[in-house]
Amino acid sequence: MEEAKSLGRILLAEDDKFLSTALGDKLTREGxxxxxxxxxxxxxxxxxxxxxxxxLLDLIMPQKTGFEVLTEIKLEPSTKGIPVIVLSNLGQETxxxxxxxxxxxxxxxxxxxEMKTVVEKVKAELARRALK
Amino acid sequence: MTEAExxxxxxxxxxxxxxxxxxxxxxxNERKVxxxxxxxxxxxxxxPQEATGQDVKQVLTFFRDGVALAYNDLPIEKAMVERNxxxxxxxxxxxxxxKNGRLFPVAxxxxxxxxxxxxxxxxxxxxxxxxDREIDQAKxxxxxxxxxxxxxxxxxxxxxxxxxxxxxxGPLNDKQKEYVKNLYDANRRMVELVxxxxxxxxxxxxxxxxxxxxVDFAKVAEEVLTELTPQITDKHLNLEKAYDPALPPIKxxxxxxxxxxxxxxxxxxxxxxxSGRVALAVKKEGQNVLxxxxxxxxxxxxADQPKIFTKLFRADNVRDKEAEGxxxxxxxxxxxxxxxxxxxxxxxxxxxxxxxxxTLPLSGMEKKDGAKxxx
Numbered sequence: 398m399e400e401a402k403s404l405g406r407i408l409l410a411e412d413d414k415f416l417s418t419a420l421g422d423k424l425t426r427e428g429x430x431x432x433x434x435x436x437x438x439x440x441x442x443x444x445x446x447x448x449x450x451x452x453l454l455d456l457i458m459p460q461k462t463g464f465e466v467l468t469e470i471k472l473e474p475s476t477k478g479i480p481v482i483v484l485s486n487l488g489q490e491t492x493x494x495x496x497x498x499x500x501x502x503x504x505x506x507x508x509x510x511e512m513k514t515v516v517e518k519v520k521a522e523l524a525r526r527a528l529k
Numbered sequence: 530m531t532e533a534e535x536x537x538x539x540x541x542x543x544x545x546x547x548x549x550x551x552x553x554x555x556x557x558n559e560r561k562v563x564x565x566x567x568x569x570x571x572x573x574x575x576x577p578q579e580a581t582g583q584d585v586k587q588v589l590t591f592f593r594d595g596v597a598l599a600y601n602d603l604p605i606e607k608a609m610v611e612r613n614x615x616x617x618x619x620x621x622x623x624x625x626x627x628k629n630g631r632l633f634p635v636a637x638x639x640x641x642x643x644x645x646x647x648x649x650x651x652x653x654x655x656x657x658x659x660x661d662r663e664i665d666q667a668k669x670x671x672x673x674x675x676x677x678x679x680x681x682x683x684x685x686x687x688x689x690x691x692x693x694x695x696x697x698x699g700p701l702n703d704k705q706k707e708y709v710k711n712l713y714d715a716n717r718r719m720v721e722l723v724x725x726x727x728x729x730x731x732x733x734x735x736x737x738x739x740x741x742x743x744v745d746f747a748k749v750a751e752e753v754l755t756e757l758t759p760q761i762t763d764k765h766l767n768l769e770k771a772y773d774p775a776l777p778p779i780k781x782x783x784x785x786x787x788x789x790x791x792x793x794x795x796x797x798x799x800x801x802x803x804s805g806r807v808a809l810a811v812k813k814e815g816q817n818v819l820x821x822x823x824x825x826x827x828x829x830x831x832a833d834q835p836k837i838f839t840k841l842f843r844a845d846n847v848r849d850k851e852a853e854g855x856x857x858x859x860x861x862x863x864x865x866x867x868x869x870x871x872x873x874x875x876x877x878x879x880x881x882x883x884x885x886x887x888t889l890p891l892s893g894m895e896k897k898d899g900a901k902x903x904x
Binding site for chain 1 (some may be wrong): 680682685
């Protein structure tokens with residue numbers, strides 16, 4: 398059987414293995430290619446190396462926080478165009494504002510959001526980019 | 530009483546005053562200091578003898594959130610005029626400046642000094658609450674950290690049950706579907722409970738922020754009602770809505786407005802039996818916006834009515850009927866309404882229903898900086 402074409406390459410930066418598995422499997426089932434990073438250092442490195450189509454970024458991660466990763470990605474010319482959706486359990490206005498100021502296109506609170514919604518947001522963002 | 534006895538009595542009184550751990554300043558009707566005890570002297574870095582006879586304004590300068598307070602805004606005048614004891618708590622963020630410039634947070638009690646039934650001055654009793662503040666800070670940090678840590682496993686349960694329930698990893702029989710749905714719903718309630726606990730801790734600490742923007746109250750109410758549609762449909766409730774077209778957008782924090790509608794409307798839906806009525810009205814009334822939520826539900830037993838806004842309290846009649854509910858909702862709503870300088874009250878008859886009323890000034894909420902917003 399011919400392998401279906403990938404809908405896009407997603408870098409999933411999430412240090413919790415249970416969450417990473419749940420969402421990674423979901424994205425794979427939906428037709429995406431998933432690249433996983435289990436800490437901030439790995440996330441920043443894989444963003445540069447793999448140049449994914451979109452990054453799902455947790456904020457509280459070991460070695461480097463999501464804020465630091467986001468800053469780095471947006472400063473680096475080869476990665477600054479990659480859309481980043483923050484996926485965190487920090488839900489304060491100040492965190493949301495900070496992430497958006499740093500260049501995140503969206504901010505989702507993990508405990509309040511279904512994976513279905515995460516997938517919809519990813520698809521919508523990629524479709525928006527494709528139109529441009 | 531002999532002179533020796535009088536002297537002994539006097540010494541005893543002086544000993545009591547100077548041994549007190551709290552600072553005490555007494556003033557007369559001219560607002561001049563007539564007495565300052567040793568603890569007050571130490572806190573204010575002022576010799577009690579020096580302070581005596583001075584205007585109280587020279588001796589005690591108060592600040593709120595770092596801004597100096599005008600003397601007329603102080604509860605001293607209020608206590609004297611209203612003949613009431615006024616207490617200024619830890620969360621009111623009042624500080625006093627000592628003579629050496631050190632600003633320290635205080636909690637205080639101000640009582641009118643009554644002499645033969647006449648107000649002859651006031652007594653100000655205060656203490657340094659720096660340490661209490663530090664403990665509160667630690668408590669707040671702990672609650673916030675613990676809640677955040679809880680949210681990660683809760684998110685995992687949420688996502689895995691979503692996957693199983695969506696039959697993405699294989700079909701379920703009806704019983705399995707029902708049970709996983711129960712798991713999923715229970716987990717959602719846990720998430721809501723964690724969010725409520727976080728909000729309550731912020732309210733208790735007085736650290737929550739108010740960030741006002743122009744808010745369309747009808748729109749917020751509609752969003753909340755949309756979320757409640759499944760329950761309203763399930764119970765065949767008759768929902769009535771009336772939004773006053775003359776109501777302008779109001780400067781308010783949308784999250785706080787949402788907390789008000791969300792809790793009151795979901796209570797009305799939750800505590801009304803099948804085919805009952807829930808009616809929402811939002812209208813302009815004088816200088817206020819009035820929110821009225823009527824239901825034909827279980828009602829609040831008369832004996833429970835005085836306690837209904839108390840933290841963690843749930844009325845006896847609903848504890849048997851509805852397992853859901855934390856006893857935090859109305860406590861939160863009341864705190865939010867009062868922080869916005871509004872008022873909340875209700876009328877209720879057990880077995881007939883309840884009507885909640887909330888008024889908020891049309892002038893809107895004032896901006897308040899705080900460490901955390903409510904969610």
